[in-house]
Amino acid sequence: MNLKPETFQRIDEVITHYPVKRSATLPLLHLIQEDAGHISDEAIAWIAKKLELELINVLEVVTFYPMFRRAPIGRRHVKVCRTLSCALKGGYKTCETFEHEFHTHRGEISPCGEVTVEFVECLASCGTAPVVLIDETLHENVDVAKAKQISAQIKSEAAQRR
Amino acid sequence: MSAPAQLRIIFKHIDEPGYTNDIDCYLRNGGYEVLKKSVGRKPEELIDEVKKSGLRGRGGAGFPCGVKWGLVDRKSGKPIYLIVNADESEPGTFKDRYIMHQDPHQLIEGTIISCFANNVKQAYIYIRGEMPEGARILEKAISEARAKNFVGPNILGTGYSCEIYVHRGAGAYICGEETGLIESLEGKRANPRIKPPYFPAVLGLYQCPTIVNNVETLCHVKYIIEHGGEAYSKIGTPGNTGTRIFCVSGHVQRPGYYEFPAGTITMGVLLNDVCGGPLPGRTFKAVIPGGSSAKVLRFGERYKGKRKVGPDMVDYDWGVEDVPMDFDSLAMIGSMGGSGGVIVMDDSVNMVEALANINAFYSHESCGQCTPCREGSLWMKKISARMVHGDARPQDGALLKSVADQIPGRTICAFGEACSWPTQSFIIKFKDEFDAYSEVKKTLPADRTVLV
Numbered sequence: 001m002n003l004k005p006e007t008f009q010r011i012d013e014v015i016t017h018y019p020v021k022r023s024a025t026l027p028l029l030h031l032i033q034e035d036a037g038h039i040s041d042e043a044i045a046w047i048a049k050k051l052e053l054e055l056i057n058v059l060e061v062v063t064f065y066p067m068f069r070r071a072p073i074g075r076r077h078v079k080v081c082r083t084l085s086c087a088l089k090g091g092y093k094t095c096e097t098f099e100h101e102f103h104t105h106r107g108e109i110s111p112c113g114e115v116t117v118e119f120v121e122c123l124a125s126c127g128t129a130p131v132v133l134i135d136e137t138l139h140e141n142v143d144v145a146k147a148k149q150i151s152a153q154i155k156s157e158a159a160q161r162r
Numbered sequence: 163m164s165a166p167a168q169l170r171i172i173f174k175h176i177d178e179p180g181y182t183n184d185i186d187c188y189l190r191n192g193g194y195e196v197l198k199k200s201v202g203r204k205p206e207e208l209i210d211e212v213k214k215s216g217l218r219g220r221g222g223a224g225f226p227c228g229v230k231w232g233l234v235d236r237k238s239g240k241p242i243y244l245i246v247n248a249d250e251s252e253p254g255t256f257k258d259r260y261i262m263h264q265d266p267h268q269l270i271e272g273t274i275i276s277c278f279a280n281n282v283k284q285a286y287i288y289i290r291g292e293m294p295e296g297a298r299i300l301e302k303a304i305s306e307a308r309a310k311n312f313v314g315p316n317i318l319g320t321g322y323s324c325e326i327y328v329h330r331g332a333g334a335y336i337c338g339e340e341t342g343l344i345e346s347l348e349g350k351r352a353n354p355r356i357k358p359p360y361f362p363a364v365l366g367l368y369q370c371p372t373i374v375n376n377v378e379t380l381c382h383v384k385y386i387i388e389h390g391g392e393a394y395s396k397i398g399t400p401g402n403t404g405t406r407i408f409c410v411s412g413h414v415q416r417p418g419y420y421e422f423p424a425g426t427i428t429m430g431v432l433l434n435d436v437c438g439g440p441l442p443g444r445t446f447k448a449v450i451p452g453g454s455s456a457k458v459l460r461f462g463e464r465y466k467g468k469r470k471v472g473p474d475m476v477d478y479d480w481g482v483e484d485v486p487m488d489f490d491s492l493a494m495i496g497s498m499g500g501s502g503g504v505i506v507m508d509d510s511v512n513m514v515e516a517l518a519n520i521n522a523f524y525s526h527e528s529c530g531q532c533t534p535c536r537e538g539s540l541w542m543k544k545i546s547a548r549m550v551h552g553d554a555r556p557q558d559g560a561l562l563k564s565v566a567d568q569i570p571g572r573t574i575c576a577f578g579e580a581c582s583w584p585t586q587s588f589i590i591k592f593k594d595e596f597d598a599y600s601e602v603k604k605t606l607p608a609d610r611t612v613l614v
Contacts, residue, residue, distance in 0.1 A: 017327040019284075020368055025349035026332055030291075051349075064351040064529075065332035067291045079292075083253045084454055084519050084613070085411035085505055092612035121335065121523050122253040122454075123292055126411035126503065127418045136294040 001046045007035040011050070021051045025061050029068055038069045066120070073116035074109040076154060079133040080142075082119040085126035094130045094147050095119055101151035114158050165435040169397070170421045171405050172268075172381045176260050183299055185306035188267035194312050196388045200275045201320045208279035212383060214391030216403035220257075221247055221338070221376030222453060222501040223576075224489040227383070231280060231373060233363035240370040244282040245347065246273055248289040248296070248377050249331055249338040252453035253523060254503025257407040257419055258377035262289070262296040266303035270326065272380035274313060275387055277324045280373060284325055288343050291332040300328050335527035339575050340374040341366075342529065353531040354575035378407060398424035402488035406499070410437050412506035413444065425491065429459075430483025433506060444508040448591070449482065451492050452500025454520050455580035457587035459485075465495040497587075511613070512606060513592040514554070514599045517562075517584060518546035518614040524581035532573040539581045541565050546585075549599055550614050559596030563589045 014027040025047065032043045044058045051058075062068045080086075080095040095106065098117045104110035106117055125131045128140035132147070139150060175181045175191065185193070200208060213228030234242060246269065250258040261269055269287075277285050289297050304326050307313040315323040334352050336342040341355035344367050359365055366372025375383075382404055386394045395403045402424040411417045415438030422432075433439065433446065440446050446461045465480045469491075485491055489499040507516060525543035530536045542565050549558050566585035569578045589596055 017329075020348065022349035023329075023347060026330065026346065030330055030332070057349075060351055061349065065291070065334050066526075067333035082519075083523050084516065085254055087519050087613045088412045088505075088507065088511065088516075088611065090611055120292070120333070121526055122251060124250045124256045124259050124290070126254050126256050126505070127409060129411060129417070133292060138295070 001032075001042060003032065003035045007031055015051075022053060022057070024051060025053070025058060026065070029058075029062065029065075033068060038072050040070075072109070074114055075158075076115045076135055077133075078115050078117045079120040079123070080117065081121070081123045081125075081129070081131050081133075083122035083126075085122075086130040089129040090143060091130035093144055094132065094142050097144050097147035098132075098151060101148060101155075112158065114154055166422070166427060166431060168421050169405055169423050171385050171397075172261065172378060173257075173407060173419065173421045175268075176264050176419075181264070183264055183266050183303065185267055185303065185310065188265075193267050194271055194307075194310070196384055197271050197275055197278075197312060198318060200387055201278055201318055201322060205279045205281060208275065208387055211386055211391035212279070215382075215386040215394040216391075216401065217379065217382050217386060217394070218402070218489060219376055220378035220382070220407075220502070222252060224499060227375065227379055230363065230375075233361070234280060234373060235364045235371040236281070238364075238371060241284065242280055242282050243367045243370055243372040244273065244277050244280065244285040245340075245343065245367065245372060245374045246285065246287040246377060246380060247338065247340065247343060247374050248287050248293075248300075249343060250293075250377070250501075251290055251335045251338045252455065252501045252503055253520075254409060254411055254450065254453050254505040255501040256409045256411075257502060259293065259296065260419065261377055261381060262293070263299055266300050267307065268381050268384060269300075269377055270303055270307050270313065272382075272384035273326060274307075274317070274324060276373070276375065276380055276383050278317075278322060282373070283323060285327075286347060286367075287326060287328045288337065288347060289328060289330055290337070291330050294330070297328050297330050304328065334529070335523075336529045336575075336577060339577065342575065343374065344372065351529070353529050354577070356574045399426065399486075399488060401490055406487065406502055408432060408487065408502050408504055410504045410506065413441055413446075413508035413510070414506050415439055415441060422487075425486045425488030427487055428483060429485045429487060429504075430481075432487060432504070434483070437506075440508050444510060446482075446506060447509045447511060448507045448513065448516075450497075450503075450505040450507075450584075451485075451487070452498045453503040454505060454523065455583055456492075456500045457497040457583050458591055459495070459497060460591040463591065467494065469494060510610065512599070512602070512610070513588055513595045514546065514603075515550050515613040517588045518543070518550050520584045521546045521581075522614060524577075524584070528577060528581065532578065534569045534572040535578045535581060538565050538569040538578075542581070542585050547614060550603075554600035554603060556597055556600055558599070559589045559593060562596070 015024045102110035132139045132142045217227040218224040337352045342352035346352040362372040406424045492499045521543040525539040528539045566582040569582040
């Protein structure tokens, strides 16, 4: 497995948190996904070996939990809350705005490679609906105007990188 | 009428200017003093205080915390685990987020006190995967507390040791169900376990006795130990003691979180006086009082019956606005207080479309283990989505209800109930809208808010 040295370090540390190694399955998947971007076949085999499990024990966890992905995504992950409180405040429009701004469809990498826009279920911030989680940062009260503003900022950061 | 004053005991420092989530700020505000006193007391005394307090769990079920602790198998010789349920996922609920982000040490102090009271040496905070920032804040807070000897080996020189680790979920709602959470913490799919025999208090994490408590509940424990169970039981109303944090979202002027003594305010006061009433030009149509699985209430309907007030039975005749916001009153009128998540819908909302949104959630989140829930939630989603996006038929309401009626009581966990209650209650309360939807949808404004 090709991972950063500190990821290996954190993996070895987190395994010690549990009396049973198998408990470290989710933490290891998180650490590897944060480092590698997604969960490859190789990662599943590596975790199984590391935790002395069968391959299926890891695969069935990857396929069960929505946050783990088997394929790469765009540079940023835009997760728009779809559930009732956000929808009542225009969450569907917010999601459409991001799709439109990046010429993309939900679940796909945008042609520019900058984002993958997705609907997710309740993000537990219903009082400031609609909310959007971009990578690890929660954005609140994201109406159409704010979605456009966030999109413009992502685009300008992308332009600076080029 | 002006809004009644809040009583913020758990949210005391939330949004307070200058209050930060580091340990120095917490210590400046009297932090960890309760822990220092607690470790000098007998654990049984602490459990007694919690029992006396009447504290009911704040995760959704409202089960008495002291009773839960009393059920723990202390004779097995196996270690006892405590898990903080920080998998806040019930749509409409957003209180634990603020505690963890803004006042994490309150949770850690409550957790260690609860661990000491129950002779727990290892605790885990199971936080939902979508709160990466919350997980980082908690990890930092735990390491600060460890550095000051409030967590870890030989706490405050007492010889008592307890470790806390943060464990992140990965986007599955079912992990909020305590046995599903335990499976997930063991590194498996979060398929809930069947009870009996797998009561966590006896056969929980690693088949050891385990206490699973909600974030807010453990903060209440800290307050109870500080002020005494009896003093706490005087806040609120008998049977519904302490404060409740209401999370109000949807169509009100001032959505947000509000903490009041339990049972002392009504739905009408909460929505009109506290939250500023409906949006301009709108009227309230429906409210879901305790997270999206709670049965919906329709404005205009009346609830009648007899209830106990002190030693007497008295008649009540309530509209939605008159219902006291406590576990028992909301249960009495056929819904529930649940997690305190209040979702408000005004007259711009078509109830078929709102239900289709909710059904999509529960279908997505069914773990798939029990056929009635997996297939039933999927069909409820498909039927309600078809009504909105395809052909709606006058008999669809009855069809939906027939699916919903075949799920509860036939599943391993309460998700079966949770996914069928919205459909059952929407169709009973808003039968007119379901019957007429095939015709009405042709006349609905094309630019209305999309819900599904």
